[in-house]
Amino acid sequence: MADPHDKLRREVRAFVAAAGIVPRNDSWLRGYDPDFTRALGRHGWIGMTWPTEYGGGGRSNTERFVVTEELLRAGAPVTAHWTADRQIGPTILRVGTEGQRAEILPKICRGEVVVGLGLSETEAGSDLAAVRTRATAIDGGWSITGAKVWTTSAHHATHLYILARTGEGASKHEGLTEFLVDADTPGITVRPILDLVGEHHFNEVILDDVHVPDDRVLGTVGAGWKQVTEQLAFERGGVERYLSTYPVLAAMIRTVARHPDRAATERLGELAARLTALRQLGLQLAGALDQGEAPVRLAAGLKLAGTRFEKDVVETARYVLDVCEGDAEAHRLLVDGLAVVPGASIRGGSSEVLYTVISRAELPR
Amino acid sequence: MIFDADLRPVVDDVLGANTDTAPGELWALLTELGWPVVGVAEDDGGAGGDLAAVAELAAGVGRHAAAVPLIETGLAAWALAAAGLPITATAERAALALAPTGTVEARRDPAAGDEAGDWVLDGTVPRVRWLPEVPTVVLVVEQADATVVAVLDATAAATAAAAAATAERDLADEPSGTLRLDGVRLPADRVAVAPAGLAGDVLDRVAVLRAAAISGAVERACALTKDHVTTRQQFGRPLSALPAVRQLVAGLAVERDLLDAALTVAVTRPGRGTAAAVRAVAARTAGTVATDTHQLHGAIGITQEYPLHLVTRRLWSWRDDEGTQRRWERLLGDEVVRTGSDEPLWALVTGASV
Numbered sequence: 001m002a003d004p005h006d007k008l009r010r011e012v013r014a015f016v017a018a019a020g021i022v023p024r025n026d027s028w029l030r031g032y033d034p035d036f037t038r039a040l041g042r043h044g045w046i047g048m049t050w051p052t053e054y055g056g057g058g059r060s061n062t063e064r065f066v067v068t069e070e071l072l073r074a075g076a077p078v079t080a081h082w083t084a085d086r087q088i089g090p091t092i093l094r095v096g097t098e099g100q101r102a103e104i105l106p107k108i109c110r111g112e113v114v115v116g117l118g119l120s121e122t123e124a125g126s127d128l129a130a131v132r133t134r135a136t137a138i139d140g141g142w143s144i145t146g147a148k149v150w151t152t153s154a155h156h157a158t159h160l161y162i163l164a165r166t167g168e169g170a171s172k173h174e175g176l177t178e179f180l181v182d183a184d185t186p187g188i189t190v191r192p193i194l195d196l197v198g199e200h201h202f203n204e205v206i207l208d209d210v211h212v213p214d215d216r217v218l219g220t221v222g223a224g225w226k227q228v229t230e231q232l233a234f235e236r237g238g239v240e241r242y243l244s245t246y247p248v249l250a251a252m253i254r255t256v257a258r259h260p261d262r263a264a265t266e267r268l269g270e271l272a273a274r275l276t277a278l279r280q281l282g283l284q285l286a287g288a289l290d291q292g293e294a295p296v297r298l299a300a301g302l303k304l305a306g307t308r309f310e311k312d313v314v315e316t317a318r319y320v321l322d323v324c325e326g327d328a329e330a331h332r333l334l335v336d337g338l339a340v341v342p343g344a345s346i347r348g349g350s351s352e353v354l355y356t357v358i359s360r361a362e363l364p365r
Numbered sequence: 366m367i368f369d370a371d372l373r374p375v376v377d378d379v380l381g382a383n384t385d386t387a388p389g390e391l392w393a394l395l396t397e398l399g400w401p402v403v404g405v406a407e408d409d410g411g412a413g414g415d416l417a418a419v420a421e422l423a424a425g426v427g428r429h430a431a432a433v434p435l436i437e438t439g440l441a442a443w444a445l446a447a448a449g450l451p452i453t454a455t456a457e458r459a460a461l462a463l464a465p466t467g468t469v470e471a472r473r474d475p476a477a478g479d480e481a482g483d484w485v486l487d488g489t490v491p492r493v494r495w496l497p498e499v500p501t502v503v504l505v506v507e508q509a510d511a512t513v514v515a516v517l518d519a520t521a522a523a524t525a526a527a528a529a530a531t532a533e534r535d536l537a538d539e540p541s542g543t544l545r546l547d548g549v550r551l552p553a554d555r556v557a558v559a560p561a562g563l564a565g566d567v568l569d570r571v572a573v574l575r576a577a578a579i580s581g582a583v584e585r586a587c588a589l590t591k592d593h594v595t596t597r598q599q600f601g602r603p604l605s606a607l608p609a610v611r612q613l614v615a616g617l618a619v620e621r622d623l624l625d626a627a628l629t630v631a632v633t634r635p636g637r638g639t640a641a642a643v644r645a646v647a648a649r650t651a652g653t654v655a656t657d658t659h660q661l662h663g664a665i666g667i668t669q670e671y672p673l674h675l676v677t678r679r680l681w682s683w684r685d686d687e688g689t690q691r692r693w694e695r696l697l698g699d700e701v702v703r704t705g706s707d708e709p710l711w712a713l714v715t716g717a718s719v
Binding site: 002003005006009066069073249250253254256257258260262264265266267268269270272273274275276277278279280281284298301304305354355356358359361362363365 | 591594595605606611612614615616618619622623624626627629630638639641642643645646649690691693694695696697698699700701702703704705706707710711713714715716717718
């Protein structure tokens with residue numbers, strides 16, 4: 001039976017093959033390549049699901065799912081547009097003004113927008129609602145002061161998404177507001193934070209009396225918590241939550257095919273079975289998004305199990321590349337993958353937070 | 366997991382209301398409903414229905430811990446129909462015995478003269494579920510160039526088997542006997558030679574339906590656990606207020622979701638790989654769920670009076686039928702490394718045909 005998306009797959013594969021990619025793990029976070037991103041934009045593979053009037057492709061989330069899984073399979077460098085395509089564009093579509101849609105979405109689709117995600121702060125990690133960055137109303141807009149950390153790609157960003165406190169409420173979940181700030185606005189300082197292997201992907205972003213016009217508020221002032229929670233269904237429910245170490249898995253297959261080993265084969269079979277289940281969950285999430293749902297609970301489960309799978313891929317590869325004599329390229333990918341694993345179950349909602357999200361759905365208090 | 370939204374409530378009504386009904390009486394009811402032959406085409410004497418409908422029945426057997434050979438009889442009938450034999454022999458319940466290549470010899474009897482169609486069977490098939498309590502065994506013999514399907518009278522033709530099997534019961538206290546064939550003779554009309562691929566197709570179907578049954582038992586174990594942790598009070602509050610308890614319950618939900626997802630793949634994209642994948646996932650999930658639901662129940666869960674054992678014992682038994690997860694994972698691994706590229710894996714996982 002032919003898969004209805006075979007043609008689309010073929011197009012993406014041909015494009016990827018022609019690009020001559022050196023595969024990387026975590027290529028959606030560690031693969032910044034603006035030229036590659038713009039080329040994807042020319043093929044219509046950014047903002048695929050958005051209405052055509054905003055430059056989008058008017059296609060389904062399932063089709064977007066197919067494109068993203070083919071790209072991560074190849075370990076292609078997709079960082080430059082990833083955040084904008086995955087969650088900021090959809091947020092603008094859901095809660096943005098007509099002006100914001102018309103201005104920003106076409107640029108994202110062309111691959112010209114790099115968004116740094118300003119959610120976490122030094123005192124607000126898993127406890128996201130504890131943000132202290134404050135936006136104060138001024139004439140015609142807001143003045144934002146505070147600091148964000150772990151902001152991936154802020155040093156390349158054209159826009160910064162900022163979650164800031166605009167008021168106080170009975171609970172800390174009230175009085176939060178989302179902003180989309182032009183990255184060249186005066187008062188913004190970006191400082192690198194090198195990761196454990198010395199690479200520069202994330203940053204600290206200092207905001208000092210950054211003047212932001214009213215039309216840069218996303219959605220409703222004070223409704224930021226509800227909006228951001230919905231956004232997280234997009235952030236957590238994608239293929240990048242279980243395919244980040246796929247290049248290691250592919251390297252294992254090459255290795256075992258050359259040096260057959262029964263135990264290694266069984267372990268690959270185990271990973272293949274688990275990946276089959278995870279991918280189906282991901283597909284179901286894409287389908288739920290097509291239905292206009294924000295499947296927060298399902299997305300949390302996918303990320304929790306998916307990052308565990310990514311870790312197990314790398315741990316299995318240690319063993320498999322050892323007993324089956326993996327080549328230099330396989331070992332390069334293993335080392336590359338090992339550096340990815342510790343962050344995977346932290347970013348975008350730590351596993352502990354995800355357990356909480358799921359248990360709240362399973363055991364309402 | 367809902368395979369067939371129309372059928373599921375009926376399954377719950379029938380199996381849920383008859384947990385204490387005598388097996389013979391329940392079987393009569395199921396036969397009246399046509400359930401043992403759901404999945405077999407009406408033209409072949411079955412009740413029709415797709416794989417999803419059969420999976421819904423199998424899940425019901427798991428959810429309600431129904432002590433009837435509904436899954437096995439259905440499989441036996443399906444195998445007979447696939448081999449072109451009449452399914453009537455399975456009407457009074459049947460077992461399915463799968464004989465991998467080399468374990469059972471099925472040959473035509475050269476001494477039969479005019480009766481040249483007579484067959485002689487030699488070999489052993491261990492752990493045949495429901496043997497010897499059911500009157501019929503459908504034997505599926507895998508050979509290099511064909512699949513031989515035979516209908517055996519479990520009480521007469523395999524007398525030795527029946528006698529030898531009486532003492533065997535599985536962990537769930539259901540019969541599971543060894544089929545010993547020592548020169549058993551069968552007339553030609555009880556044997557069919559089918560294409561070589563049929564043995565694998567039967568095994569795939571067994572794998573998917575076993576996984577569906579496991580998913581039903583998993584669902585019940587999780588439901589019992591949720592009830593228990595929300596009603597049982599310790600330290601002045603329900604267990605469900607304890608973070609460690611909440612985390613285990615959340616973990617169970619994720620395991621369940623993954624099994625259901627693998628089942629969805631296996632039912633919507635049936636094939637060797639997706640069947641092996643779901644069977645491997647099901648075996649692992651069964652173990653995790655049995656362990657964690659018992660842990661969350663505390664001592665009451667390991668008593669005879671509390672119903673958790675009805676499903677956990679089945680989980681422990683079913684997960685090892687037709688091999689533990691490692692057997693299925695090796696099968697899948699062989700498929701995945703077949704070409705040396707990741708194409709077979711990607712095709713399995715995504716369903717892409719390119």
